[in-house]
Amino acid sequence: MADEELHENTATADDAEQVDEAVTDVADTSDVDESDDDVYGFPMEKVEAVLNATVDKSEVTPQMRRMMQRQAENTRRVEDSIKGTKANPAWFVPLFCALMIIGLVWAVTYYLTGNYPIPGIGAWNLAIAFAIIMVGFLMTMWWR
Structure with a gap:
C-alpha cells in the first residue's frame, strides 16, 4: 500500500513537472496558432480516446489507465442502478x-x-x- 502511494506521489510530482514545462513552453512561444491541448501534458485526442476507450492499451500512461478503470466502474454502477429502478405507470x-x-x-x-x-x-x-x-x-x- 505504501509503495502504491509512493508511486502515485512520484507520478504526481512527474506530472507536475510536465505541466510546469508545458506551461513554460506555452508562455515562451508567442505563436497564437499553437494548440493548448498539451498544456497539461496530455493531448486532448488521447484524453478523448481514453474516455471513449478507443486507445491502444500499450500507449496509455498509468494515470490514463486508472482514469479508464474509474470511468468503466462508474458506467457499470450507473447501468446497474438504472436496471434496478422501477417506474410508475403513466397515469x-x-x-x-x-x-x-x-x-x-x-x-x-x-x-x-x-x-x-x-x-x-x-x-x-x-x-x-x-x-x-x-x-x-x-x-x-x-x-x-
Whole structure:
C-alpha cells in the first residue's frame, strides 16, 4: 500500500513537472496558432480516446489507465442502478396531481359558498376535501 502511494506521489510530482514545462513552453512561444491541448501534458485526442476507450492499451500512461478503470466502474454502477429502478405507470402522476387540485377546489368552493359542493352536510365538505388532498399527497410517497 505504501509503495502504491509512493508511486502515485512520484507520478504526481512527474506530472507536475510536465505541466510546469508545458506551461513554460506555452508562455515562451508567442505563436497564437499553437494548440493548448498539451498544456497539461496530455493531448486532448488521447484524453478523448481514453474516455471513449478507443486507445491502444500499450500507449496509455498509468494515470490514463486508472482514469479508464474509474470511468468503466462508474458506467457499470450507473447501468446497474438504472436496471434496478422501477417506474410508475403513466397515469400515476396526473392522478395524484388531479386529486390534490380537486380537493383544493372542493375546499375553496365550500369556503366561498358556505353550502356547496354537497349541500346539507355543512363542514363535512372540508373533511371530504381534506381526505381527497391527503389521498393525493399519500400517492406522492410511492412515486418513483
